Every structure is written in C-alpha cells, then in structure tokens.
Amino acid sequence: MTELIIEVQNLKKYFEQIINDQNIQTKAVNNISFNVNKGEIFGLLGPNGAGKTTTIKLLLGLLEPNDGNIRVFGLNPEREDIKIKEEIGYVAEEPLIFRSLTPKDLFNFISSIRKLDPLKTEKKVKEYLESLDAIQYYEQIIDTLSHGNKQKIQIISAIIHNPKLLIFDEPLAGLDAKSVKVLKEILDLHKENGGAVLFSTHIMKIAEELCDRIGIINKGKIVGIGTIEELRKQSNKIGASLEDVFLRLTEQDKSVMEIIKKLRASFNNK
Ligand SMILES: Nc1ncnc2c1ncn2[C@@H]1O[C@H](COP(=O)(O)OP(=O)(O)OP(=O)(O)O)[C@@H](O)[C@H]1O
Numbered sequence: 001m002t003e004l005i006i007e008v009q010n011l012k013k014y015f016e017q018i019i020n021d022q023n024i025q026t027k028a029v030n031n032i033s034f035n036v037n038k039g040e041i042f043g044l045l046g047p048n049g050a051g052k053t054t055t056i057k058l059l060l061g062l063l064e065p066n067d068g069n070i071r072v073f074g075l076n077p078e079r080e081d082i083k084i085k086e087e088i089g090y091v092a093e094e095p096l097i098f099r100s101l102t103p104k105d106l107f108n109f110i111s112s113i114r115k116l117d118p119l120k121t122e123k124k125v126k127e128y129l130e131s132l133d134a135i136q137y138y139e140q141i142i143d144t145l146s147h148g149n150k151q152k153i154q155i156i157s158a159i160i161h162n163p164k165l166l167i168f169d170e171p172l173a174g175l176d177a178k179s180v181k182v183l184k185e186i187l188d189l190h191k192e193n194g195g196a197v198l199f200s201t202h203i204m205k206i207a208e209e210l211c212d213r214i215g216i217i218n219k220g221k222i223v224g225i226g227t228i229e230e231l232r233k234q235s236n237k238i239g240a241s242l243e244d245v246f247l248r249l250t251e252q253d254k255s256v257m258e259i260i261k262k263l264r265a266s267f268n269n270k
Pocket residue numbers: 015016017026027028046047048049050051052053054055093
C-alpha cells in the first residue's frame with residue numbers, strides 16, 4: 001500500500017501588495033492538489049514565478065495558506081511545523097546558512113540542536129564533504145566559499161539527520177557536473193531507503209533522470225502531473241522530450257518560436 005508523505009488539496013496562497021496606491025493581488029498558488037508517496041522522488045517544475053517556492057514554504061509552515069489542506073506525515077504544518085521539521089531536510093532557494101561560521105562549527109551546531117551523535121555525525125559529514133570534493137573547506141568561513149561550495153554545505157546540513165523527507169528548492173543550481181552526479185546518487189539512496197523527495201528544478205534533464213513523478217505548475221495552477229509518459233499523453237506529445245512537453249503544458253511553445261524568429265530577424269538585420 002502506498003504511504004502518503006505529502007498531501008496537498010485545493011491549496012491557495014495569495015499575496016497582497018500596494019503598488020502605486022493600488023492593492024494588487026497575486027494568486028501565487030491557485031488551487032493546487034498533489035500527493036507525494038513514500039519511496040518517491042517528485043519534481044516540481046514551472047517557469048519563474050509559477051508558485052514552486054510558495055508551495056514549498058506552505059508545506060514547511062513558513063507561510064500560511066489562504067485556503068486548502070496540507071498534511072505532511074499526516075500533520076498540519078500550520079500547527080505542527082516543529083514536529084514536521086524534525087523529519088525534513090530542507091534546502092532553501094536562498095541560502096539560510098550561518099555565513100560567519102565554518103562548516104565544522106555549523107555541523108556541530110546542527111548536530112547539537114538535532115541531538116545527533118557528534119562523532120558519528122562528524123564522520124558522516126566528512127564522508128559527504130569528500131564525496132562532493134569539499135573536504136578542504138571544512139574549517140574555512142562559509143562566507144568565503146564559492147556559490148557551489150556554499151550550496152554543498154547547505155545540502156549536507158539538510159541530510160545529516162537522516163530525514164524521512166527531503167524538500168529541495170533548486171538544489172542543483174550552481175553545482176558542477178561531478179557534484180550533480182553525486183547528489184543524484186544521494187537522492188536515489190534516500191529513496192531506496194524508503195525516504196521521499198520533493199524538489200523544484202529548472203533542469204529538465206535532471207527531472208527526467210530522477211523523478212518518478214512530476215508536477216508542472218504554471219501561474220499558480222497544476223497544468224500537468226504524473227510520470228513523464230503520462231505527461232507526454234497529457235500534452236499530446238508522444239515521444240517528445242520533457243522540455244517540449246513542459247513548453248507545451250505551460251503554453252510557452254508558440255511564444256518561444258516567435259521569440260526565436262524575431263531574434264533571428266533582428267540579428268540578421270544588423
Ligand atoms: N512575499 C511575497 N509578496 C508578494 N508576492 C510574492 C511573494 N512571494 C512570492 N510572490 C509572488 O508569487 C508568485 C510565485 O512566486 P514563487 O517564488 O513561488 O515562484 P517560483 O515558481 O518559485 O519561481 P522561480 O522559478 O523564479 O523560483 C510570483 O508572482 C511572486 O512574485
């Protein structure tokens with residue numbers, strides 16, 4: 001029997017802003033429903049501003065929904081966010097890590113607040129750092145590291161407590177090819193051990209390789225959901241690449257062709 005890790009039903013989140021004395025409402029998440037099962041890697045894909053990060057923040061209890069239901073491990077993130085966070089490893093879109101610490105200090109800190117065994121955790125952290133080619137930064141201030149290396153530290157911080165659910169918002173942005181390969185292996189191992197993963201990405205190849213199911217969001221709505229084969233059927237694009245399926249479902253395929261045509265015309269007229 002499938003065990004539901006994440007259940008989202010008719011979720012809505014609106015933002016209000018005053019711009020030029022006018023109250024402008026953005027329907028960032030506009031009636032979204034999806035589930036993520038135990039042992040599953042679920043990808044959230046969507047153009048910039050589609051509502052991926054907002055959905056993720058709602059799952060973590062970092063934002064309150066306007067309407068709809070969310071359950072993570074059967075719990076409501078609005079009321080039981082602390083319990084949920086104990087079992088989640090979260091990599092945020094914008095780094096939250098304490099930049100003035102070294103990775104060593106950061107991991108010691110996380111180990112103490114999560115009540116982990118310090119020696120075992122140190123061993124594990126060092127293994128991860130080595131596998132991601134970052135062991136040489138163990139005692140270097142995080143702020144002085146490159147973007148990709150900061151990202152590796154953030155990813156390791158999210159997985160050292162063996163969480164049941166990984167929620168990664170654009171985890172692979174800025175990682176080199178070898179690290180992407182290692183991280184894909186880490187996600188697969190997590191899944192094989194009965195964990196679940198929800199991650200957002202713009203990299204179609206990664207989604208194609210890693211995800212068991214994909215939810216495509218556009219303008220706050222789910223416009224396609226399922227395995228890649230199911231998405232192909234939903235978009236009437238049998239045999240197409242995920243990129244083509246994505247562009248069709250998000251209704252960007254025609255405008256992309258127009259843009260390319262215009263760019264070519266103006267380039268040739270120079
Ligand atoms: N705090 C906020 N106040 C007002 N509007 C917001 C806020 N946060 C997000 N939005 C708006 O909600 C919409 C969805 O944003 P969100 O960050 O969820 O998109 P996304 O799919 O993660 O995009 P990206 O791929 O660029 O990361 C956007 O129109 C964004 O401008």
